[in-house]
Amino acid sequence: VKIAIHGASGRMGQSVARLAAGEGATIVGAIVSPHSKALGHDVGELAGLGIVGVETTADTGSGLLGADVVIDFSTAAALPHLLQLAMRQKIAVVSGTTRLDASCERLLDEAARVVPVLWAPNTSVGVQVLAELVTLAAEKLGLRFDVEIVEAHHRAKVDAPSGTAERLRQAVTAARAELRPVYGREGDAGPRRPDEIAVLALRGGDVIGDHTVHFLGPGERLELTHRATSRDLFARGALQAARYLHGKPAGRYAMVDVIRG
Numbered sequence: 493v494k495i496a497i498h499g500a501s502g503r504m505g506q507s508v509a510r511l512a513a514g515e516g517a518t519i520v521g522a523i524v525s526p527h528s529k530a531l532g533h534d535v536g537e538l539a540g541l542g543i544v545g546v547e548t549t550a551d552t553g554s555g556l557l558g559a560d561v562v563i564d565f566s567t568a569a570a571l572p573h574l575l576q577l578a579m580r581q582k583i584a585v586v587s588g589t590t591r592l593d594a595s596c597e598r599l600l601d602e603a604a605r606v607v608p609v610l611w612a613p614n615t616s617v618g619v620q621v622l623a624e625l626v627t628l629a630a631e632k633l634g635l636r637f638d639v640e641i642v643e644a645h646h647r648a649k650v651d652a653p654s655g656t657a658e659r660l661r662q663a664v665t666a667a668r669a670e671l672r673p674v675y676g677r678e679g680d681a682g683p684r685r686p687d688e689i690a691v692l693a694l695r696g697g698d699v700i701g702d703h704t705v706h707f708l709g710p711g712e713r714l715e716l717t718h719r720a721t722s723r724d725l726f727a728r729g730a731l732q733a734a735r736y737l738h739g740k741p742a743g744r745y746a747m748v749d750v751i752r753g
């Protein structure tokens with residue numbers, strides 16, 4: 493599968509570039525921010541692979557030329573322009589960019605009427621399984637358990653809470669629809685309300701991504717945790733998703749489709 497990488501100079505974009513060949517993908521385009529210091533550099537050199545003959549560009553349209561699928565790990569602000577061009581140039585989209593607003597979500601649906609689109613806040617297999625376990629635990633443990641989510645990420649992460657924490661909150665509310673999110677507690681917050689689910693973010697060091705869903709009940713606690721120990725995990729998942737989308741009809745797809753093949 494021929495891929496373009498949108499966000500090619502970023503932590504995730506470089507991981508995708510490094511792993512592409514081993515996952516059966518050829519890089520044909522690499523797109524970065526117009527303000528990136530990496531603009532005009534060879535994408536292979538940036539990722540420590542040696543020259544692969546693809547220079548980074550800030551021109552999204554030309555970066556997509558010849559690609560079957562674009563893999564996007566960029567920013568929510570950059571995604572709408574990419575989606576417009578992917579629709580125009582008929583290129584499938586795998587996006588792992590987080591913190592999308594409602595208009596961006598609508599644009600994903602719009603793009604999916606024209607090309608295959610897979611958006612996932614976490615492209616690891618383990619997190620998909622965790623989400624299924626969380627829904628099961630929320631169902632089985634019921635109303636006597638309070639549920640809270642804590643995530644930890646490296647100090648450079650700019651958004652909070654993580655897209656994965658939000659995904660896990662939805663996995664809880666799939667079984668407990670009454671729960672409303674709370675994103676912090678301070679001062680006279682009062683006793684915890686039974687319809688709360690707090691989603692809390694730690695930031696520091698080089699933590700790639702830890703997520704724990706706490707089920708706090710009378711006399712017992714259950715904690716379900718996922719820890720990412722390498723960013724390559726997400727990149728490999730995105731490349732598997734790109735292979736899966738190649739040749740599929742237009743529509744919205746999810747990591748669960750990739751895992752089930």
Ligand code: NAD
Nearest residue numbers: 499501502503504524525565566570588590613614615726
């Ligand atoms: P990063 O800051 O290291 O990289 C961002 C990249 O986006 C850079 O290459 C930058 O040049 C590019 N970019 C910014 N503005 C652009 C524009 N207007 N046009 C084109 N490119 C532009 O970030 P990162 O750590 O690689 O993370 C990127 C995104 O992926 C974040 O939203 C993060 O939360 C998400 N993420 C998702 C997963 C997952 O599994 N889905 C895993 C890790 C990170």
